[in-house]
Amino acid sequence: MNIRSSHSASLEVVPSRTLSSQQYERLIEEFRLNAHSYYTLKVNFKHRLLQDYVMTSIPMCLVVQTRFQYMIDLFLNENGYIVSAHIATNNATCTTLNVSTLDTKNDLTYKVSLRLQSSDNGPQPEIQHFLNKLKREKEAKLNTDSDNRPFVLKYWKYLLPIVIIFLVQGAFPDGGSGGR
Secondary structure: OOOOOOOEEEEEEOOOOOEOHHHHHHHHHHHHHOOOOEEEEEEEEEEOOEEEEEEEEEEHHHHHHOOOOEEEEEEEOOOOOEEEEEEEOOOOOOOOOOOOOOOOOOOEOOOEEEEEEEOOOOOOOOHHHHHHHHHHHHHHHHHHHOOOOOHHHHOHHHHHHHHHHHHHHHHOOOHHHOOO
16 A cells, blocks of 8 residues: 655555455454463555664454454654554453454455554754854953953952951941940
8 A cells, every 4th residue: 555645644545465254253262262462564665765673562352352453653754754653452451252243244354444643843943143142252252351350449348348248347446345
């Protein structure tokens, strides 16, 4: 089956194979004997020159309970390659009570809903803003390195409080020394 990818594609696929009632009954019997069996799906894909596949599994009882009606989600990356597959059914728990035999002896045609989901690109970083910020910081650093002002003019903010403290201490004589 060939599917062209688009931003949002959802379609219903009717596989070319059907299950005969005997095959379906055999699957039910196998499930009852081995409740831990899995239904594995292998999705082969080809994109340009690349051929690859992805695989996913689900407990067999979930697929048998829904009579092979399930949904496949295929996740595509930004280049259009399939990176993941996911199978989901309408039920979430496996019980032998929910597994029923076919009412008729007709073949079982199973339906598969297929959904292609492409990843969305996030916001692009503001590179120009970042480069301008780096340039401003570099210019500020160059300006501080080439500051040729005298020491007192550079650090007057720090020196002034120290001078005031010394002047205030010297203005008041020590009253606590007990003058006799």
